[in-house]
Amino acid sequence: MGKNITQAVILAAGMGLRLKELNKGRPKGFIRLGDLPIIEHSIRTLLACDIQEIIIVTGFMDGHYEKLSSQYPQIKTVRNEKFSETSTMYSLWCARNLISTDFILLESDLIFENRAIQELKECSNNDCILISGKTEAGDEVFVSAEGNKVKNISKDKRSFNSPVGEFVGISKISNDFYQLMVRTMEDGFESNYKMSYDMDCFVAVSKIKHLDFLKIENLLWAEIDNEMQLNNACKLWERIKKKNS
16 A cells, blocks of 8 residues: 555646537536535545545635635635646646645546545555546546556547556656656746646656556546536446445
């Protein structure tokens, strides 16, 4: 078993432009499924899995997350002031003064079974991304590997001989690995303001430090990035709720 992880980072700065009016002018994390916004489902799952501090990187309509932090004392927020012109790695870089240890990293627009967090925490490798079997959800991010070592993460399936699975958007990252990601971003920052944490920095750092993957073949999960994925998530939600209860 790996180290006990007690810190999590949620990336929540994005504008959700592909959802247009469907999220009614709120950040993606505030799409409601069931009785709560999806971000709150994630927060409750993290707390139930013994996460004691949750850092949320905000940007677009950050006031929603500030209100949430007044409800949950475990939440700290940090704002990506350049959210409209940067990407996910810059958001993760913005949290550098709050990240003090190994942590769980996830995106704000996900729904998933509770076991996603628990099994990732229990994974023996300190640097590990969560992948699933095929979802056919559209806009999938594929992972290739050599043995248990991640080699590439890309939306272009044609660039792989055979992907080992689909990236869920939940990872366990050691502080050492994170510091290498920060350096990678800072080195390339002037030429690439739009670096992603996964397809750019995970892949770059995995060339010098082992990045493992944990595959949960039949994991129920969904990302909500557009109308089709929102419809899919609504159908999936009842099944996830049953699994979690």
